[in-house]
Amino acid sequence: MRKPRSDSKLKTLPWERQEQLTDWLLAGVPYREIKERVEQEFEITTSDAALSDYWQEFCGPALIARRQKAVSLADEIAEEAASQPGRFDQATLDALKQKAFELAVNPTSDPRDVKGLFMLVLKARDQEMDRQQMEFEREKFRQGLKSDLEKAIDAFHAECMGNAAALQAWEKLRAAVLEKVDEAA
Amino acid sequence: MTTEDRKTFTREEILRILNDVGSYMVPEDTLKEWVYKKVLPPPTKQEILTELAWLESNDFVTGVNPEMGGPRKWRITDKGRTCVPR
Numbered sequence: 562m563r564k565p566r567s568d569s570k571l572k573t574l575p576w577e578r579q580e581q582l583t584d585w586l587l588a589g590v591p592y593r594e595i596k597e598r599v600e601q602e603f604e605i606t607t608s609d610a611a612l613s614d615y616w617q618e619f620c621g622p623a624l625i626a627r628r629q630k631a632v633s634l635a636d637e638i639a640e641e642a643a644s645q646p647g648r649f650d651q652a653t654l655d656a657l658k659q660k661a662f663e664l665a666v667n668p669t670s671d672p673r674d675v676k677g678l679f680m681l682v683l684k685a686r687d688q689e690m691d692r693q694q695m696e697f698e699r700e701k702f703r704q705g706l707k708s709d710l711e712k713a714i715d716a717f718h719a720e721c722m723g724n725a726a727a728l729q730a731w732e733k734l735r736a737a738v739l740e741k742v743d744e745a746a
Numbered sequence: 747m748t749t750e751d752r753k754t755f756t757r758e759e760i761l762r763i764l765n766d767v768g769s770y771m772v773p774e775d776t777l778k779e780w781v782y783k784k785v786l787p788p789p790t791k792q793e794i795l796t797e798l799a800w801l802e803s804n805d806f807v808t809g810v811n812p813e814m815g816g817p818r819k820w821r822i823t824d825k826g827r828t829c830v831p832r
Contacts, residue, residue, distance in 0.1 A: 587783065620783070621784065624780060624783060624784070625766060628763070628766050628767055628780075629766070631767070632766075632767055632768060632770065635770065658770070659770060659771060662767070662770040663773060663776075666772070666773075666776050667773075667776065
């Protein structure tokens with residue numbers, strides 16, 4: 562039986578091993594060291610020519626795929642940030658997008674940094690939602706408070722009818738109470 | 747590969763990389779590393795910088811110096827996009 566060529570052995574490795582080999586090659590590990598690792602970890606022998614052949618076929622497309630992934634990730638973060646109207650101005654959005662891209666393409670950056678940036682954007686969105694909810698609750702409280710007081714003032718007004726001095730006092734009281742309600746709200 | 751072919755190949759690879767990432771700017775160190783990995787035998791950093799300078803002087807790429815310092819970042823121009831090899 563013919564012995565398989567060493568380059569075809571690399572090309573038919575399971576995908577997780579190919580991924581590992583591609584990582585080593587893209588990280589710039591010398592061929593000499595990669596040959597040792599392949600022999601120890603994958604239990605096959607290989608040659609410089611086979612690694613070079615593998616590089617041409619797999620590492621170029623892997624580099625392109627990684628670039629595309631970085632672009633998609635940065636676009637995703639920018640879209641999330643842009644979906645919060647008024648939260649980020651255009652300059653901040655552009656800077657955020659660029660930072661996300663740089664983190665994604667930098668092999669030394671911690672994947673948690675990209676995640677952290679994404680979480681920051683999400684947190685900003687949550688804060689905006691909380692702010693809107695608080696504003697809504699406050700308005701509801703203000704309206705409720707006003708309507709209760711207005712009912713009391715109207716009742717008092719009915720009792721003052723026919724008494725000019727009492728009506729004048731009622732007008733003053735109404736203005737003062739409404740002013741206080743607006744201040745409190 | 748002749749010296750002239752090598753220069754052309756390096757320039758084309760720079761344009762291809764910058765075109766791939768759309769409107770993003772690529773930090774100079776990352777760009778050098780990517781070009782280094784694609785051109786065989788790998789060009790020196792100085793060779794890559796020379797070709798970047800040529801591309802910039804011919805308006806195919808733009809180099810930006812970050813306001814807060816740090817390495818330059820590179821972006822392809824509209825003119826550069828029209829020259830990206832298929």
